[in-house]
Amino acid sequence: xxxxxxxxxxxxxxxxxxxxxxxxxxxxxxxxxxxxxxxxxxxxxxxxxxxxxxxxxxxxxxxxxxxxxxxxxxxxxxxxxxxxxxxxxxxxxxxxxxxxxxxxxxxxxxxxx
Amino acid sequence: xxxxxxxxxxxxxxxxxxxxxxxxxxxxxxxxxxxxxxxxxxxxxxxxxxxxxxxxxxxxxxxxxxxxxxxxxxxxxxxxxxxxxxxxxxxxxxxxxxxxxxxxxxxxxxxx
Numbered sequence: 001x002x003x004x005x006x007x008x009x010x011x012x013x014x015x016x017x018x019x020x021x022x023x024x025x026x027x028x029x030x031x032x033x034x035x036x037x038x039x040x041x042x043x044x045x046x047x048x049x050x051x052x053x054x055x056x057x058x059x060x061x062x063x064x065x066x067x068x069x070x071x072x073x074x075x076x077x078x079x080x081x082x083x084x085x086x087x088x089x090x091x092x093x094x095x096x097x098x099x100x101x102x103x104x105x106x107x108x109x110x111x112x113x
Numbered sequence: 114x115x116x117x118x119x120x121x122x123x124x125x126x127x128x129x130x131x132x133x134x135x136x137x138x139x140x141x142x143x144x145x146x147x148x149x150x151x152x153x154x155x156x157x158x159x160x161x162x163x164x165x166x167x168x169x170x171x172x173x174x175x176x177x178x179x180x181x182x183x184x185x186x187x188x189x190x191x192x193x194x195x196x197x198x199x200x201x202x203x204x205x206x207x208x209x210x211x212x213x214x215x216x217x218x219x220x221x222x223x224x225x
Contacts, residue, residue, distance in 0.1 A: 004155075033212060042117070042201050042215030043156070056212055090155055092213075102213060104148075104156040 004093050004105035012111045013081050021076040021108045023091030030095065031055070032074040033102060034066060037088040049074055078110075086112045115139040117204055119216035126224050131189040133219045135202035138183060142204040145178065146213065147187045150199045159187070159200075189221075197223045 005024045013019050025032050031050045035043035045058035049068035063079040072093070078085055088109050092102035116138045125131045137145070143164050148156040162169045162176045162185070169176045175188040185202055199220050203213040 035213075035215075040217070042203075042217045043213075045212040045214070048212060058212065092156075101146075101158060101161065103158065106155040 004091060004103055006089075006091050006105040006108050008108060009106070010109045010111075012113060014113050015081055015083060017081050017112075018077065018079045019081060019110060021078075021089050021091075021110070022073065023076070023093075023105060024073045025091075025093030026103050028095060029093035029103070030072050031093060032068055032072065033092045033094070034074070034076045035090040035092065036060070037090055037107070038084075039087070043090055046076070081112045083112050086110060115142075115204065115206055115214045117202060117214050117216040119200075119202060119219045121217065122220050122222070124222045124224060125192050127192060127194055129192055131187075131192045131196070131221055131223075133187045133189075133200050133202075133221065135185040135187075135216055136183055137185065137202075137204045137214075139204055139206060139214070140183070142206070144205040145176075145185050146203045146205070147174075147176065148201045148203060148215075150201065150218070152198075156201065192221075192223050194223045194225060197221055 007022045033048040034046040037043040047057040048055045052068045065077045068074045088107040090107045092104045094102045119135045146161040147159045160171045173190045177186045199218040201215050201218045203215045
């Protein structure tokens with residue numbers, strides 16, 4: 001069974017640029033959630049995708065957007081990057097069952113200069 | 114909105130027990146989780162407890178839940194140097210996404 005994978009592992013961008021982060025969910029999982037973890041903080045929920053539809057969103061502006069594909073992999077896109085977007089971006093997949101255990105990938109470290 | 118709070122640091126001696134505490138505000142939380150994060154890594158799910166339980170034991174880990182006080186704790190027995198990490202508690206909200214709300218994490222340092 002393959003766990004959650006994310007790419008790239010590290011990324012450096014400049015203010016105003018756009019970035020796309022990718023996530024492959026664990027086998028058998030149809031739900032993907034994205035979290036932003038700033039340095040020294042706990043992860044904060046960005047949004048969730050279930051069967052290719054956005055299923056809930058946290059307190060993030062519209063320049064944070066996403067996609068989920070038929071194989072349940074997902075992308076997080078961030079437009080007009082700001083310095084405060086520098087963070088570890090975590091993807092978590094789950095099967096949507098009663099417990100909804102979320103299994104996290106290793107994250108993508110984004111640095112905005 | 115929901116809030117989850119944890120103390121920032123805990124230091125213990127190898128072989129002792131560690132107790133990491135967490136408080137939450139969402140009275141409709143159904144599941145509460147403990148995650149471990151090692152430097153430069155993602156989050157590893159350690160254990161979870163359903164809100165109608167008071168206690169759950171899983172090998173060296175014991176979770177205690179006081180729903181009245183909205184207080185959750187994680188006890189690690191016989192703490193080892195490999196347990197040094199940041200520990201996050203999280204509660205699952207009742208919204209459609211059932212997303213997790215995390216605390217800021219407790220840095221556990223195990224001294225030899």
